Amino acid sequence: MARPDDLIHQALRLRIMAALHAAQGEMLEFNRLKALVEATDGNLSTHLSTLESAGYLSIAKDFVGKKPRTRIAITKPGAVAFRAHIAYLREIIDGSLAD
Secondary structure (H helix, E strand, O other): OOOOOHHHHOHHHHHHHHHHHHOOOOOEEHHHHHHHHOOOHHHHHHHHHHHHHOOOEEEEEEEEOOEEEEEEEEOHHHHHHHHHHHHHHHHHHHHHHHO
């Protein structure tokens, strides 16, 4: 049986990872990701830091003109961890349907 990933299991982090995984390696701008996962600036920043520390995503900061821009992308280890966690969830769902 697959094992849960405690970092990804938290609801907002799961939504973050799902959005980034769906972007297929393309970087999402902070505000776009915030809208997709329906988070506040502070809450999203905190969870992004946790996932970045685990190596699950990368964060790039630069400027467009004089305006700061933050972009986020899932890393290869993050994608592997996300798919493994989804496999774990599918096993639970499939197991519960078999009962």
